[in-house]
Amino acid sequence: MKIQRYAEFIAECRKRGFDDLTIKASLLEKGWPENEVMDAFHYINKKLEEKDNKYQQQKFGSSITIFLDDDLRTLLVKRAKKNMMSLPEQVEDILRRSTINQKGKKSPYDAKVDDTLVPLFSRKKTGPKSTRKEKKEEKKK
Numbered sequence: 784m785k786i787q788r789y790a791e792f793i794a795e796c797r798k799r800g801f802d803d804l805t806i807k808a809s810l811l812e813k814g815w816p817e818n819e820v821m822d823a824f825h826y827i828n829k830k831l832e833e834k835d836n837k838y839q840q841q842k843f844g845s846s847i848t849i850f851l852d853d854d855l856r857t858l859l860v861k862r863a864k865k866n867m868m869s870l871p872e873q874v875e876d877i878l879r880r881s882t883i884n885q886k887g888k889k890s891p892y893d894a895k896v897d898d899t900l901v902p903l904f905s906r907k908k909t910g911p912k913s914t915r916k917e918k919k920e921e922k923k924k
Contacts, residue, residue: 798865831869835870835871
């Protein structure tokens with residue numbers, strides 16, 4: 784039970800943005816036994832792996848393959864650990880939140896493949912707004 788209590792403390796520290804080395808150093812400085820601290824880290828990482836494996840074994844009605852570069856994957860894994868999630872859960876959470884945030888917002892005009900020149904010649908003003916000085920100079924010309 785001590786290890787679980789230590790693991791909860793470590794999880795809370797991760798949520799607050801502390802990295803594992805800082806957490807470990809702080810715990811050892813406070814007099815926590817090193818073997819129990821290491822066991823707690825092992826316990827929490829094992830739980831995350833089990834959660835990740837369980838999540839990956841679930842069957843999905845539809846699935847997506849996403850190719851990430853190493854830097855982005857590292858950042859996502861770090862964020863997932865901080866949030867006590869597996870990597871797939873973190874990606875799903877990000878996608879869900881971005882979808883929810885887009886509700887009620889108008890989507891930008893998407894030109895069809897055949898109509899790529901339409902936006903170039905349409906009267907809809909999509910470029911940067913010109914300033915008063917630019918308008919005066921255009922009128923003088």
